[in-house]
Amino acid sequence: MITRLALRARALADARAFFAARQVLEVQTGALTRHAVTDPNIESFVVDCGGDGRRYLHTSPEYAMKRLLAEGSGDIYQICPVYRASERSARHSAEFTLIEWYRIGYSLDALMRETARLVRTLLSPSREVPAEPEIVSYAQAFERTLGLDVFDASLDTIRAAASHAGLAASSVAGATRDELLDFLVATAVGPRLGHAALCCLHAYPASQAALAQLDPRDARTALRFELYGAGVELANGFVELGDAAEQARRFDADNAARAARGQQRVDPDGRLLDALARGLPACAGVAVGLDRVLMLASGASHIDEVLALPFDDA
Numbered sequence: 001m002i003t004r005l006a007l008r009a010r011a012l013a014d015a016r017a018f019f020a021a022r023q024v025l026e027v028q029t030g031a032l033t034r035h036a037v038t039d040p041n042i043e044s045f046v047v048d049c050g051g052d053g054r055r056y057l058h059t060s061p062e063y064a065m066k067r068l069l070a071e072g073s074g075d076i077y078q079i080c081p082v083y084r085a086s087e088r089s090a091r092h093s094a095e096f097t098l099i100e101w102y103r104i105g106y107s108l109d110a111l112m113r114e115t116a117r118l119v120r121t122l123l124s125p126s127r128e129v130p131a132e133p134e135i136v137s138y139a140q141a142f143e144r145t146l147g148l149d150v151f152d153a154s155l156d157t158i159r160a161a162a163s164h165a166g167l168a169a170s171s172v173a174g175a176t177r178d179e180l181l182d183f184l185v186a187t188a189v190g191p192r193l194g195h196a197a198l199c200c201l202h203a204y205p206a207s208q209a210a211l212a213q214l215d216p217r218d219a220r221t222a223l224r225f226e227l228y229g230a231g232v233e234l235a236n237g238f239v240e241l242g243d244a245a246e247q248a249r250r251f252d253a254d255n256a257a258r259a260a261r262g263q264q265r266v267d268p269d270g271r272l273l274d275a276l277a278r279g280l281p282a283c284a285g286v287a288v289g290l291d292r293v294l295m296l297a298s299g300a301s302h303i304d305e306v307l308a309l310p311f312d313d314a
Helices: 002-021 062-070 108-123 138-146 155-164 169-174 177-192 244-261 270-279 290-298
Strands: 046-048 054-057 076-083 095-104 134-137 199-205 218-229 232-239 283-289
Touching (some): 002 290, 062 283, 108 218, 108 290, 134 138, 138 177, 138 199, 155 169, 232 290, 244 270, 283 290
Antiparallel strands (some): 095 283, 199 218, 218 232
C-alpha cells in the first residue's frame, strides 16, 4: 500500500510543479452539478440532495472550467476525482482521477506535445519515454493497422473488419458506423499505439468531434486527439468548440443517439451554452487519466492496484 500511495503523491506533486512552471492556475470546481452530460457513451451518478433536488456527480470538470474561461480565468488546470456509472473493468473505475487543463491560444499540435511532456514527466523515472511523441492521424492508423480507408470504406467493409476483430454478429448488425470504428480503435488500432514512444492519435472523424472544432482544412475531421502509451488511451483533448449554436445542435444529436439506444434523455447544460454565447476564448483543452498513467508507471494490470482504496472497498 505504501508504494502505491507514494507513487500517487509524487505524481500529484510533479503535475502541480509542471503547471506552476508554466504559470497555469489551479482551480477547483464542485463535484455536484445540476446537469448530467448528454454523451450517450457516459452515464452519470444521480444524487438526491433533498430540498435542493436531484444533482449529478460530475463526469468531468469540463463544463465548469469552460464557464471560468468565459469569465476570463486565463490558463487553468484541475486535478479531481470524477464519477461515471457503469464503468468497471481492469482499466475503468466508477471513480477515478482526471488532470484537466485549458490553454488559451494553443493549437492542437502545441497541446499534443504539452500533454506528452506531462505524461512523460509523470512516468519518469519508473519508465523511460522518448522526448518526442509519435503523431499519427486516425486515417493513417487505420490504414497501417487494418488496410482500411476509414473515410471512404463502405459500412459493409467496416462491419467485416469489426467482425474479423471479434465483434459478435448480433452487435455488428445493429451498430452504427461510429460504434464500429470505436470498437476497432479499442480492439485493433489503439493496442498497437504508443509502444516505442507516446503516440498522439489525431484528426478523428467529424462525427466523433464531441466538444471539438472541426478542422477548417478538412471538414471530414475534428481537431481532437487521444494520447496512447503502451496501447492504452491516457488522454483526450480538443481545440475547443466555442460556437453556442453548434454546441446546442450537438447536444440534440447526442439525445437523438440516446433515444435510438433506448437511453433516457438528458437536458443540456444551459449555463455552458450561455457561457459559450458570451464568448469562450480561443483555447485547447485536454484531460489525462491519472490512474492509467500510474498503471503504466508501475506495471499494474488492474486499476485497483494504483488506487488507495478501490471503488468496491470504499
